[in-house]
Amino acid sequence: MSEQLPSPDFDTQNYARPNQNWICGHACEGNACRQGPDAKGRCRVTAECKPILQINPGETKGRWRCTRPGGECESGPLPDGSCCRPVAKCSPVPTLRVWRGRATLVVIAASCAMLLILLGNPPWRNQFISPGEISRTHSGAAFAALAATNHLNQNCGACHVAGNSGPHGMVKAAWRAEPGFFAFHKFLAAPAGEVTAIDESCEQCHVAHNFHHPNAAAISCSFCHAEHQGKMMAATTDANCNFCHGDTAKMAAAHVGNNFTPVIHHFADDHPQFRFITEHLHDPDTLKFNHALHLTGATIPNLPGGAKLDCAFCHSPDVAGAFMKPVNFEDNCRVCHSLQFDPATPQLALPHGSAEYVSAFLRSLPKQYADLATKENQTDENGFVQQKLAALRAQFGSGEELERRVFFSTATLGPETQIGTLSGGTRALFPGCALCHEVKNSSSGSPEITKPVMPERWLAQAKFNHAKHASIACAQCHDAVHSRDTADILLPAKETCATCHSPRGGVVDTCATCHTFHNALVVAR
Amino acid sequence: MKRFRRQFFLGMFALITATVGALWLHVKFSQALPDYAFLTGWILFAAMLGLTFFNARKKLPFLSLGRAETWLQIHIYLGFFTVALFLIHLNFRGPHGWFEVTLAWLFALVSASGVVGLVFSRTLPRRLAARGGEAIFEKIPVLRHALKTEAENLALGADAKSPVIAEFYTKRLAAFFAGPKNLWLHFVESRRPLNALAAELDDLRRFANDAEREKIAKLATLVRQKDGLDYHRSLQLALKLWLFVHIPLTYGLLVFTALHVVLVFGFSGGAR
Numbered sequence: 001m002s003e004q005l006p007s008p009d010f011d012t013q014n015y016a017r018p019n020q021n022w023i024c025g026h027a028c029e030g031n032a033c034r035q036g037p038d039a040k041g042r043c044r045v046t047a048e049c050k051p052i053l054q055i056n057p058g059e060t061k062g063r064w065r066c067t068r069p070g071g072e073c074e075s076g077p078l079p080d081g082s083c084c085r086p087v088a089k090c091s092p093v094p095t096l097r098v099w100r101g102r103a104t105l106v107v108i109a110a111s112c113a114m115l116l117i118l119l120g121n122p123p124w125r126n127q128f129i130s131p132g133e134i135s136r137t138h139s140g141a142a143f144a145a146l147a148a149t150n151h152l153n154q155n156c157g158a159c160h161v162a163g164n165s166g167p168h169g170m171v172k173a174a175w176r177a178e179p180g181f182f183a184f185h186k187f188l189a190a191p192a193g194e195v196t197a198i199d200e201s202c203e204q205c206h207v208a209h210n211f212h213h214p215n216a217a218a219i220s221c222s223f224c225h226a227e228h229q230g231k232m233m234a235a236t237t238d239a240n241c242n243f244c245h246g247d248t249a250k251m252a253a254a255h256v257g258n259n260f261t262p263v264i265h266h267f268a269d270d271h272p273q274f275r276f277i278t279e280h281l282h283d284p285d286t287l288k289f290n291h292a293l294h295l296t297g298a299t300i301p302n303l304p305g306g307a308k309l310d311c312a313f314c315h316s317p318d319v320a321g322a323f324m325k326p327v328n329f330e331d332n333c334r335v336c337h338s339l340q341f342d343p344a345t346p347q348l349a350l351p352h353g354s355a356e357y358v359s360a361f362l363r364s365l366p367k368q369y370a371d372l373a374t375k376e377n378q379t380d381e382n383g384f385v386q387q388k389l390a391a392l393r394a395q396f397g398s399g400e401e402l403e404r405r406v407f408f409s410t411a412t413l414g415p416e417t418q419i420g421t422l423s424g425g426t427r428a429l430f431p432g433c434a435l436c437h438e439v440k441n442s443s444s445g446s447p448e449i450t451k452p453v454m455p456e457r458w459l460a461q462a463k464f465n466h467a468k469h470a471s472i473a474c475a476q477c478h479d480a481v482h483s484r485d486t487a488d489i490l491l492p493a494k495e496t497c498a499t500c501h502s503p504r505g506g507v508v509d510t511c512a513t514c515h516t517f518h519n520a521l522v523v524a525r
Numbered sequence: 526m527k528r529f530r531r532q533f534f535l536g537m538f539a540l541i542t543a544t545v546g547a548l549w550l551h552v553k554f555s556q557a558l559p560d561y562a563f564l565t566g567w568i569l570f571a572a573m574l575g576l577t578f579f580n581a582r583k584k585l586p587f588l589s590l591g592r593a594e595t596w597l598q599i600h601i602y603l604g605f606f607t608v609a610l611f612l613i614h615l616n617f618r619g620p621h622g623w624f625e626v627t628l629a630w631l632f633a634l635v636s637a638s639g640v641v642g643l644v645f646s647r648t649l650p651r652r653l654a655a656r657g658g659e660a661i662f663e664k665i666p667v668l669r670h671a672l673k674t675e676a677e678n679l680a681l682g683a684d685a686k687s688p689v690i691a692e693f694y695t696k697r698l699a700a701f702f703a704g705p706k707n708l709w710l711h712f713v714e715s716r717r718p719l720n721a722l723a724a725e726l727d728d729l730r731r732f733a734n735d736a737e738r739e740k741i742a743k744l745a746t747l748v749r750q751k752d753g754l755d756y757h758r759s760l761q762l763a764l765k766l767w768l769f770v771h772i773p774l775t776y777g778l779l780v781f782t783a784l785h786v787v788l789v790f791g792f793s794g795g796a797r
Contacts, residue, residue, distance in 0.1 A: 023663060030670035095663070096765050100772060107773035111780040129788055132621035162791035174791035179560065181790060184567070187560040194559065196794035222794060223559075228621065239556070 021098045025090030037092035045090070047083030048073065119167045126156050126163070132228035150204050159201040159227075193223040193243060215254040216244065224517065238266070241511040267509045268502030273494050276458065282487035286438035287452035291480040291490065301336060311474045321467030326456060329353070337436075341406055344391055348372060350406065355449045358433070362403045365389065407447040410434045458491055462514040536602040544609045551613045565614040566789065570782060572607045576600055577775055604639050611636075628785055631778040638771040645767055649760045652714070658753045662761040665705075669754055673702040676747045679740055687737045690744070693729055697722070698744070702751055711759035719752040 022041040024032035035044050048068050055062030064077035068085075075084045094102075118128045137143065138158070147158050156163025162173035178197065179186035195218050202221045223243070226234040244250045245264045264271050275281070294300055300309055307313075314332040315324045329337075329352050339350040348368060351357045361368065369388045373381040396402040409432030433439050438450040457464075475481060477492040500507040555561050579600040582590055590596070611632055620629040660668055680687075680694035700706075707718045726745045730738055790796065 027663075028666035028670060030667045030674070032667065100765075100769055103769055104773040104776050107777040108780060111777045115780070115784055128623045129792075130622045131625050156792075160792045161796050162788075170791040171787055172791075173796040174787045174789075176797045177790040177793050178795035178797065179563070181786070184564070187563045188558065190558070190560045192557070192559045197797050198794040220794060 019097075021095055021101075022092040023095055025092050027093070033087075033090070037090075041092045041094065043089040043092055045087045047087055048085040049077075049083050051077035051081055051083055053081060116167070119170075122155070122166075125166070130156070130228065133230050135227060135229070135233040136231050137233060138227065146205060152204055158204075159198060161197070193217075193219040195220050196222075198222065213254055217250065217254070219243070235510075236512045236517065238510050238512075241515075241517075245511075264511075266502075267494075267511070267514075268498040268504070271494060271498075274459065274491065276489050276491065277493055281489060283489050285453050285486050286450040287454070287486055288436050288438075289486045291483040291488075293484065295481050304335065311478075311480065315474075317466055321470075322465040323456060324466065326454060341402070342388065342392060345369075345372070345388060347376075355407070355433075355439075355447050358406065359403065359446060362399065362406060365392070365399070403447075406432055407439050407449075408432055408434050458489060461516075463516060464514070532598055536598055540602045540605055543606050547606075547609060547613055555616065562614065562616075563789070565610065566786070569607065569610045569614050570786065572603060572610055573779065573782065576604055576607060577779065580772060580775075601643060604636065608636050624781075624785070624788070628778070628781045631774055631781055635771060635774045635778050638767055638774065642767040642771055645764055649764055653757060653760050656753060656756055658750075658757065660754060660757045662758070662765070665754055665758050665761075669702070669705070669751065672747055672751050672754065676702050676744060676751075679743055679747070687733075687740065689729065689732060690737055690740055693725070694744070697725060698748070701748070705758050706755050707752075708755070708759040708762065711756045712763060719749065722748050722752075 020036065021039065022037035024036050025043065026032050033045050038044050049066055051064040052067055053062050054065045064079075064081045066072035066076050066083070068083075073085055078084050118124045143158075147153065152158045153164050157165075160173075162170045165172075174181070179190065199220050199222075206221070224236045224240040242265060244254070245261070248263050251261065251263055262270065262272055272278070290297075294309055295311070302308055303313065314327050317323070318325050327333075334352070338346075339352060340346050340348070341350055342348055351361055366385055366389060369385040370381060373384040378384045392402060396405060433447075433449055437452070440448045440450065442448040469477075477496055478490045480490050483490055498509070499505055501509040501513065503509065551565075558564065579596055582588075582596050583593065586593075615629070620626045676694065676698060680690050680698070701722065707715075710718060723745060726741055726748065730741050733741055
């Protein structure tokens with residue numbers, strides 16, 4: 001490396017002019033001309049000299065004289081004044097600068113051509129300029145059908161004005177955009193979440209802004225729902241919710257009556273206690289049910305299979321597993337509460353579901369017994385009916401008394417205790433409808449049963465999925481074993497949820513885990 | 526050297542200060558300003574235009590716009606800062622979609638070629654100086670031709686009178702002197718071809734008489750000079766070729782960036 005190689009000599013007087021675009025074609029042979037090519041790469045060499053016309057005093061025509069460097073040539077200029085020794089022209093060679101300039105032009109031309117081709121072809125254009133995959137919600141056959149229904153463009157134009165047009169339309173849309181190209185003061189001052197022109201496109205399908213609070217400030221859809229993020233829209237984050245819910249001023253502005261929700265940042269920290277607890281709400285259902293008795297009572301019989309009555313017998317998940325199916329008499333109650341009213345005739349049971357049906361059934365008892373006799377092939381059908389009616393008369397006195405007891409009795413002792421089918425000494429009782437239901441006398445004098453109302457969901461503003469909580473025992477959240485009153489709302493307090501749903505618990509605790517921003521599902525026009 | 530160090534520390538200080546400041550502003554305002562990407566985009570675009578203007582500055586030597594060396598320093602440090610601006614503009618996430626990915630790749634290639642050029646311009650001149658000799662790139666063909674002529678005269682000339690040397694020249698040296706050789710091997714600093722030729726010339730010396738040995742020694746000198754010339758050509762070519770990537774792609778990048786500006790405004794929320 002340290003060897004000092006001799007530097008080849010070169011003519012320091014003959015400047016190479018590296019800034020010029022062309023070099024002499026003879027340069028590589030070591031005899032480049034002094035003149036060099038012109039700016040357009042043309043050889044400027046003509047002859048060894050350029051003769052000059054010399055007119056001596058007294059002469060009229062004069063004579064051409066050779067001006068060759070190094071001395072005049074032997075032949076001298078031709079009669080027309082041109083040199084007699086023409087030099088062969090070279091083919092000037094472009095320098096690297098020229099090649100670099102050409103490469104630059106090629107790249108610019110190729111870029112422009114490629115962009116024009118891609119932007120000029122709508123299917124390619126949409127695919128090329130899309131900054132990411134559209135969510136399934138806004139693509140695919142279902143969206144195309146909806147867009148067709150709403151007379152919308154089914155591609156980029158469904159949301160973007162510029163998506164309907166080619167390069168010219170894009171430039172036009174860009175020029176008319178708000179804020180404009182150079183509206184730097186607006187870039188600095190634009191409020192977050194401001195409704196923009198693109199929201200009008202959203203509202204072509206999503207009717208208006210359907211917020212969860214009438215006083216909530218209008219927010220751009222894209223503030224929470226970022227598109228072009230893949231098959232699934234980007235999840236709404238706590239930052240989106242805290243934009244309002246973490247801002248005291250915004251929350252105060254949206255304050256209506258007693259519905260003022262305090263500032264919330266995190267569920268475990270400052271999320272308010274559930275309102276059914278703070279406002280001491282009660283289940284208004286008229287049905288009388290004692291959870292504690294059914295789960296722990298000594299008189300509760302085992303189920304037909306021998307198993308003990310538990311939560312799962314009455315509360316089974318729906319198909320999705322998210323919520324529990326409504327409890328109903330036929331599936332969950334009749335196995336114990338069989339509605340048998342005649343201890344001697346367990347085959348006969350009262351209908352359930354309508355007070356009128358019960359009254360009609362009781363008033364048609366002779367016919368019911370007759371049907372039973374026919375069904376059981378009794379030889380003396382009439383005698384069978386009379387025998388049964390006599391037994392009832394002996395027990396209840398009259399048909400009216402029987403009907404009164406069936407509807408209004410709540411006694412669990414006395415003759416009624418004999419009614420039932422389940423095993424041994426823990427027979428189910430049928431004292432009367434009033435044991436479980438609110439029974440009134442109607443204006444017409446007939447009994448009337450208040451229809452039970454059992455809400456399927458208590459916290460309607462929140463999402464919940466029982467299937468995701470299957471590993472937790474029911475009693476950890478629902479304190480049913482201590483509930484003796486139907487009025488008890490057996491939902492957990494916020495702290496119970498926050499045991500897991502908090503940074504400490506390690507389970508996701510975002511707002512969107514439980515809440516949906518919008519009041520209802522979006523509605524297509 | 527002292528001046529270079531001062532420039533280096535000044536440039537690094539400015540670069541680090543600007544980068545840290547930009548990151549601080551990013552953390553502070555990226556969430557607060559909804560149109561933050563527009564701002565960072567324009568700043569990035571301005572920086573890119575500033576970098577491109579360095580090339581124009583070189584073409585306007587008659588304008589009193591400061592020393593070219595100062596411009597080069599600004600170009601280098603602004604180039605690194607532009608990379609930081611680019612990452613901030615992307616919010617430190619990858620690009621999405623064909624267009625954005627192409628744009629990002631162009632930016633990456635331009636930046637990477639710039640870094641390669643910086644490394645070349647910092648290392649290759651030192652290697653050239655260490656190897657010795659001096660040759661203007663445009664003059665190299667002339668010098669090579671002169672060496673070739675001299676070697677031909679020595680080996681094949683009328684007064685050569687040495688069939689051994691003539692044969693050796695025809696078989697081994699004619700092609701060597703005909704044009705540039707071993708460019709890549711010179712770039713990776715390999716002396717293998719020169720050593721091989723030198724060894725062969727040494728072998729030739731053993732069978733030569735005194736007059737021939739003198740010619741062989743002269744030929745060996747010419748071979749070394751030609752090898753040195755090839756070395757210069759290889760490294761000087763590298764110093765020029767990286768610009769064939771850097772400059773054309775810069776203009777391609779500007780074309781794509783201009784379209785990017787149109788697209789982001791044309792498809793922005795406020796487009797009408």
